[in-house]
Amino acid sequence: MATSSGRHWFGVRKDLDQQRSSLLMALSFLLPLLIWCIASYGPWWEVAHQVQISAESPRLQSIYIVGNRLEPGTWEEFQNAIKLDNEEILKAKESRTPLESSTRQNKKVLRQIYQPAMINGWLARGQETDDEAIRQVWLKLAAGELTAGRQEISSENLEIVKENAKLLQASGAEWPTQSLLKLLPEASEEVARPVYLVPPDVVATSFWKGITATKPEATESGDEGAMKKTLLERYAESWRTIVLGFLLAIVIAVPLGLLAGTYDFFSKLFEPFVNFFSYMPAPAFGVVLMAIFGLDSGPKIMLVCLGTLPGAVLMLAKTTRRLDGALLEAAQTLGANQRQMLANVVVPGVLPNLYNDLRLLFGTAWTWLVIAELLGFKSGLAEVIDTHGRRFQFEIVYPAILMIGLSGFIMDQLLGFLGRFFFPWVDQPAQGFLASISSKIAGGLRRLTATKEAAPTATAAIEAEEAAKAALTLQSTEPPEEPEEESEATLGAVAKKSEP
Amino acid sequence: MLKRYLLKVGLTMSLALACSAFHAMGAPLKIGYSDWPGWVAWEIGIKKGWFKEAGVEVEFVWMDYVKSMEAYAAGQLDGVTMTNGDALVTGATGKPSVAIVINDFSNGNDMIVAKPGIESLKDMKGKTIALEEGFVEHLLLLKGLELNGMAEGDITIKNTPTNSTPQVFASGEVDAIGAWQPNSGQALKLVAGSKAIFTSKDVPGLIYDALYVDRDSLKSRREEWLKVAKVWNKIVEYMADDDNLDDALEILAGRVGVTPAEYEPLLAGTKLLSAEEALKVWEKADGLGSIYGSSKVVDDFNVKFGVYAKPADIAAYIDPSIAKEALGK
Numbered sequence: 001m002a003t004s005s006g007r008h009w010f011g012v013r014k015d016l017d018q019q020r021s022s023l024l025m026a027l028s029f030l031l032p033l034l035i036w037c038i039a040s041y042g043p044w045w046e047v048a049h050q051v052q053i054s055a056e057s058p059r060l061q062s063i064y065i066v067g068n069r070l071e072p073g074t075w076e077e078f079q080n081a082i083k084l085d086n087e088e089i090l091k092a093k094e095s096r097t098p099l100e101s102s103t104r105q106n107k108k109v110l111r112q113i114y115q116p117a118m119i120n121g122w123l124a125r126g127q128e129t130d131d132e133a134i135r136q137v138w139l140k141l142a143a144g145e146l147t148a149g150r151q152e153i154s155s156e157n158l159e160i161v162k163e164n165a166k167l168l169q170a171s172g173a174e175w176p177t178q179s180l181l182k183l184l185p186e187a188s189e190e191v192a193r194p195v196y197l198v199p200p201d202v203v204a205t206s207f208w209k210g211i212t213a214t215k216p217e218a219t220e221s222g223d224e225g226a227m228k229k230t231l232l233e234r235y236a237e238s239w240r241t242i243v244l245g246f247l248l249a250i251v252i253a254v255p256l257g258l259l260a261g262t263y264d265f266f267s268k269l270f271e272p273f274v275n276f277f278s279y280m281p282a283p284a285f286g287v288v289l290m291a292i293f294g295l296d297s298g299p300k301i302m303l304v305c306l307g308t309l310p311g312a313v314l315m316l317a318k319t320t321r322r323l324d325g326a327l328l329e330a331a332q333t334l335g336a337n338q339r340q341m342l343a344n345v346v347v348p349g350v351l352p353n354l355y356n357d358l359r360l361l362f363g364t365a366w367t368w369l370v371i372a373e374l375l376g377f378k379s380g381l382a383e384v385i386d387t388h389g390r391r392f393q394f395e396i397v398y399p400a401i402l403m404i405g406l407s408g409f410i411m412d413q414l415l416g417f418l419g420r421f422f423f424p425w426v427d428q429p430a431q432g433f434l435a436s437i438s439s440k441i442a443g444g445l446r447r448l449t450a451t452k453e454a455a456p457t458a459t460a461a462i463e464a465e466e467a468a469k470a471a472l473t474l475q476s477t478e479p480p481e482e483p484e485e486e487s488e489a490t491l492g493a494v495a496k497k498s499e500p
Numbered sequence: 501m502l503k504r505y506l507l508k509v510g511l512t513m514s515l516a517l518a519c520s521a522f523h524a525m526g527a528p529l530k531i532g533y534s535d536w537p538g539w540v541a542w543e544i545g546i547k548k549g550w551f552k553e554a555g556v557e558v559e560f561v562w563m564d565y566v567k568s569m570e571a572y573a574a575g576q577l578d579g580v581t582m583t584n585g586d587a588l589v590t591g592a593t594g595k596p597s598v599a600i601v602i603n604d605f606s607n608g609n610d611m612i613v614a615k616p617g618i619e620s621l622k623d624m625k626g627k628t629i630a631l632e633e634g635f636v637e638h639l640l641l642l643k644g645l646e647l648n649g650m651a652e653g654d655i656t657i658k659n660t661p662t663n664s665t666p667q668v669f670a671s672g673e674v675d676a677i678g679a680w681q682p683n684s685g686q687a688l689k690l691v692a693g694s695k696a697i698f699t700s701k702d703v704p705g706l707i708y709d710a711l712y713v714d715r716d717s718l719k720s721r722r723e724e725w726l727k728v729a730k731v732w733n734k735i736v737e738y739m740a741d742d743d744n745l746d747d748a749l750e751i752l753a754g755r756v757g758v759t760p761a762e763y764e765p766l767l768a769g770t771k772l773l774s775a776e777e778a779l780k781v782w783e784k785a786d787g788l789g790s791i792y793g794s795s796k797v798v799d800d801f802n803v804k805f806g807v808y809a810k811p812a813d814i815a816a817y818i819d820p821s822i823a824k825e826a827l828g829k
Contacts, residue, residue, distance in 0.1 A: 054761075056765075061688050061695065061696055062685065062688045062689045063685070063761065063762055063764075063765050064689075065759055065761050065762050068689070070692075071692045073692055073693070074692040074693070102742075103742070104742050104745065108764075111761075129746045129750075129760075286570075287570050287573075287574055288574075290570065290571055290574045290576060291574035291575055291576065294576055295561065295571055295576050376567075376571065376576075377561065377562075377563070378564075387757070390663055390664075390666070390667075390683075391686075391757065391758075392666075392667075392686075392690070
């Protein structure tokens with residue numbers, strides 16, 4: 001029995017004891033997490049430069065803004081470009097033919113001080129285009145009235161500030177027409193991880209930030225732009241899409257499946273085409289769905305429905321067909337008519353398996369979600385994944401992916417757990433994760449409080465209970481599976497979940 | 501009794517029909533727009549409420565570029581922003597349209613970006629490039645090859661959605677990509693030392709960006725489209741003033757989700773056309789200075805490279821009358 005083989009980690013076809021299986025279950029999640037940590041916190045990443053003061057140069061094809069991370073080579077190129085620009089300006093000045101520059105250009109040069117000025121508290125947030133305030137910062141900094149607290153400014157840059165302040169003062173309230181010197185780029189040193197390898201702590205913080213974010217204020221035009229909805233609102237959108245799509249699919253599939261599984265007439269009428277249709281990729285109908293159902297949530301719901309439907313019909317028909325023939329014969333013997341057989345024998349008889357089928361189907365519905373949400377207007381979590389994925393903001397993408405994964409997983413476990421209450425007479429082959437966790441927590445508590453003998457007694461009690469349930473099972477005398485023309489996949493799925 | 505009942509039903513139904521017809525008349529014009537700087541500029545009119553002011557109900561639908569053309573072809577939009585080349589492609593394979601507003605021409609934002617070590621298109625011989633086949637960057641590449649005296653077969657093309665090109669480029673799978681801003685800029689940033697080896701600045705006027713609308717909608721709702729064109733003129737005028745630039749940049753950058761500082765250089769690669777400048781482009785002429793000439797060049801390419809089979813009736817895709825009327829000419 002389970003307890004006697006518990007001493008060994010490896011025993012052919014032997015169950016592990018509760019303690020060991022809980023440990024392994026935890027490890028199955030902890031190991032990937034550990035690999036993730038090693039990969040992202042490992043010592044193999046070199047140094048990158050995160051821009052704190054930026055600049056623009058026609059010598060460069062890219063514009064780097066504060067927060068960008070640059071490789072050492074690019075960083076050097078960036079600095080050299082700005083130095084060359086400044087040298088040119090100085091040279092022209094010395095030869096008494098100073099370079100001209102537009103007001104706009106000069107304003108942009110001055111604005112590069114905004115980031116350190118904000119961090120040091122010289123400017124408030126949102127003043128990045130307040131050119132007069134920025135100009136005052138330059139003048140005060142040159143006069144030595146401001147001292148850097150949180151973010152130092154290099155002595156080279158302070159020289160540049162002083163040089164430019166002379167020009168600013170000379171032009172009075174007007175803007176100088178001569179070219180101002182550019183601040184040299186400054187950066188903090190960062191770990192040069194690839195963008196897609198976001199460390200766990202960053203993902204966790206971003207996840208927390210996402211789910212606790214409050215709704216941003218609506219814009220005057222009431223436009224719902226890409227950034228206007230919170231993560232939770234998008235999550236709700238995704239749920240709506242998947243639940244409606246799934247419900248629509250089963251509303252159609254359940255009657256069709258029951259009919260096809262009960263009457264050969266309907267089986268031959270529906271199943272060949274449905275089987276054929278199930279091989280056609282649902283996303284290929286995207287444009288058609290858009291043409292028929294518009295750009296809003298219509299085509300998304302329909303895609304989830306279309307993706308789930310064919311499999312559902314086949315699976316439900318198969319389940320219905322596997323109902324024990326003896327039950328039907330008994331009912332006929334008792335004088336049941338066609339309608340009574342269907343309503344009083346077939347439907348209640350297949351209900352537990354039907355429930356399990358639907359649970360599995362709900363799982364497959366999740367796989368259609370991301371494709372569906374990109375149809376027409378992007379919506380839901382897929383919008384976050386797609387939009388931010390393109391901008392390489394993976395710290396925002398991963399929490400959204402995680403939410404989909406967790407939702408599917410937890411929902412499946414929850415439905416499995418509930419199934420045990422709905423149909424207590426059915427022997428559940430695989431214990432749900434939640435159910436096993438709850439029993440494991442209970443078992444752990446018992447071990448902590450009681451003596452060692454308490455555990456086997458508890459196990460025995462559970463076993464007795466399960467034996468009682470098995471005795472109640474309707475389909476304990478199920479005939480061996482007959483080969484039928486259904487696809488391998490359907491057969492496999494059905495066989496897996498109804499092992500005797 | 502039955503007769504009266506039928507009459508009642510008939511009346512209700514015709515009333516309902518009349519209502520829906522009336523509703524269709526009053527429904528806002530639906531326009532799909534995407535992340536090209538010249539089109540994001542419509543956002544200024546939206547945010548400032550200028551459409552309401554002009555007395556026209558417009559619903560701008562923010563979409564992925566290719567998807568917006570699909571939605572237009574599927575009949576879900578009354579108008580869509582696209583390049584003159586893509587309008588011909590969409591017309592040949594999906595649904596024809598007609599240009600009523602020319603927003604800009606691409607002046608460097610469309611780029612072929614190559615890995616470090618590749619200095620020109622000539623170095624691309626025997627190498628691979630990722631771009632969206634049959635659409636505007638494909639055309640840019642073909643034009644570049646022609647100018648460099650190269651054949652189409654000299655470069656292997658990997659068909660890739662434009663929005664995914666930065667990722668594909670960063671992965672190192674290909675030697676170059678073809679994309680427009682902001683994608684092309686992203687690619688440049690992602691791969692240190694990469695370079696734009698051929699851009700639309702080398703062939704100004706090859707790519708015009710315009711508002712294309714449904715031909716029937718233009719006929720039945722001409723007055724409304726005219727108002728839309730007038731708002732565009734107001735937008736261009738607003739953006740031409742340096743003092744408004746910060747405000748404009750904030751609106752544009754906000755729509756795309758980057759910072760204004762990042763967005764500013766993208767405007768330099770987009771030559772927004774003032775109403776007067778656009779008038780010249782509307783004139784019938786050969787060469788890239790006119791939308792007729794430019795579309796002819798594109799059409800020849802499309803036929804030559806099998807994007808579609810028969811040459812298009814170019815004049816049917818262009819209607820300068822709205823632009824002229826909006827200026828009072």
